[in-house]
Amino acid sequence: IRHMVNLKERSYPICITTSFDDFGKTFLSLRTGKKLLIVTDENVDKYYSDICSKELENNGFEVSRHVLAPGEQHKNLEAVYGIYQQLVEYKFDRTDTLVALGGGVVGDITGFAAATYMRGINFVQVPTTLLSQADSSVGGKTGVDFNGHKNVIGAFYQPKLVFINVNTIKTLPKREVSAGLAEVIKHGLILDEEYCYYINENAEKIFNYDENVLQYLAKKNCAIKGSVVEEDEKENELRAILNFGHTIGHAVETVQNFSLLHGECVSIGIAGAFRLSLYLGAVNEAAVENVKKMLLKLELPVSLPGLDVEKVYSHIFYDKKVKDNKLKFVLPRRIGEVFQCNIEDSELIKKVLFDLSK
Ligand code: NAD
Ligand code: ZN
Structure with missing residues (x-):
């Protein structure tokens, strides 16, 4: 199933599927640079990082990985800082892509990093919780908590693609x-x-x-x-x-x-x-x-x-x-x-x- 979000030059597709089989191919159609950083958290990493990386590598992408500590208490600027460091170290430029593989916490952090690194690099959402598939991966709100206040630091930044494999929910508590x-x-x-x-x-x-x-x-x-x-x-x-x-x-x-x-x-x-x-x-x-x-x-x-x-x-x-x-x-x-x-x-x-x- 394919659904379009129509926002003029910021329009993007949402793919709804039951596996990661077409992930690499769908990615190719975005015509991005070769480098990808998958940002995920420790829980999701165990289940889905390998299969996603493989799909992408099979389609010619250079994939690296950044694993965050899970949970809302880590949705902060420190997490964003860690992503920036890796992007700089791996010399990512604006044609390259950040992939958020995880729930709303990973999506919000990664989206904010994507919005702000070099004033915005490509961003793809691969939501793996029901909440993120239903809500947070679509719409372009990104951000982190600060000084105990929810989502006070943030940016509107739309993804280039939302790829939803509904079966990822099966491993969710x-x-x-x-x-x-x-x-x-x-x-x-x-x-x-x-x-x-x-x-x-x-x-x-x-x-x-x-x-x-x-x-x-x-x-x-x-x-x-x-x-x-x-x-x-x-x-x-x-x-x-x-x-x-x-x-x-x-x-x-x-x-x-x-x-x-x-x-x-x-x-x-x-x-x-x-x-x-x-x-x-x-x-x-x-x-x-x-x-x-x-x-x-x-x-x-x-x-x-x-x-x-x-x-x-x-x-x-x-x-x-x-x-x-x-x-x-x-x-x-x-x-x-x-x-x-x-x-x-x-x-x-x-x-x-x-x-x-x-
Ligand atoms: P989450 O990202 O913390 O994920 C919940 C837990 O499930 C985490 O421990 C995670 O590691 C684990 N997990 C994720 N996918 C898994 C899988 N497939 N199998 C096993 N474990 C898995 O939380 P969430 O509920 O997805 O998102 C909540 C966050 O989303 C909040 O920070 C909220 O503010 C934000 N949010 C943002 C928007 C938006 O528009 N940007 C909208 C709604 C909510
Ligand atoms: Zn909400």
Whole structure:
């Protein structure tokens, strides 16, 4: 399956497949330089570096490898620094290519290095988590965390290709699959009600790695995310709806010191957004309960007992989406439709956080 993201001269294909068989050939069609650096992390390296390198070498590329320590706590400038060092040492120029082989953490770090090395070198995404296949590999947001704040250093930088082998999910821990499903269902909740029900009905097949279902999810996610990015690449307005669940989610993620996965925090954030909307009279109780049930079926958390309400609240204000002390929220109007609004009532937000802490 091939899907195009149309961004004029920055357009690129997304290939959705079930193996790495065509990886080298697809790469050739990009007409890049001969040198490639595969950036991956220790976990992914074990499974997929060799097969990817071989595919590329068979097609005449000179492949080297850079292995990062895994996890959000390593998504920082030090990781980027290490990549720069290798690029300089191996004399990469702008025709050469950085390949991100891994999850969203590897993709965000590598993308930022690609955006900034020599003002931008070729960049290819090979996402290996459900979250990165569904969300982070498409759209061109790259970056790292800094001083405990999520994604505050970054750049918009589109890849030249996204190559998705859905079967890489098979080696992913189940908890990571669930976390990825938070961003998957987010796409349905903001734009496509039918898609939510599809995910809900096929939850078991997803957990059993049904190839057809996984390919359908990848296609659907790339289509939804791609269309939003095509409309508003740099997040002036529409793209902000992709942050659904993330205002509270990011704050929870930071306060928990990254002990919860990004997707898990997004799930809690989605539950929070529905509660907030309920208090504003924009959705009814039934929708709130319905969504909670769907998230629970995907084995995602919808609350966090003992959550430090004050701490999360103050972190929400550090979030980059805060303007003039008004909190910009993306809230549901129903399942499959959201709206953006500024919330000034701090007590209301605290009330929601208190609900989430029970
Ligand atoms: P991740 O990259 O940390 O991967 C999760 C874990 O799975 C890691 O331990 C990794 O080593 C391991 N792993 C990855 N692929 C594997 C595989 N196929 N088999 C076995 N293990 C594997 O996390 P993630 O959930 O993919 O991404 C989360 C990150 O993505 C966050 O930092 C978030 O901010 C970012 N993100 C970015 C965007 C964007 O638009 N750029 C969107 C959403 C999320
Ligand atoms: Zn996210």
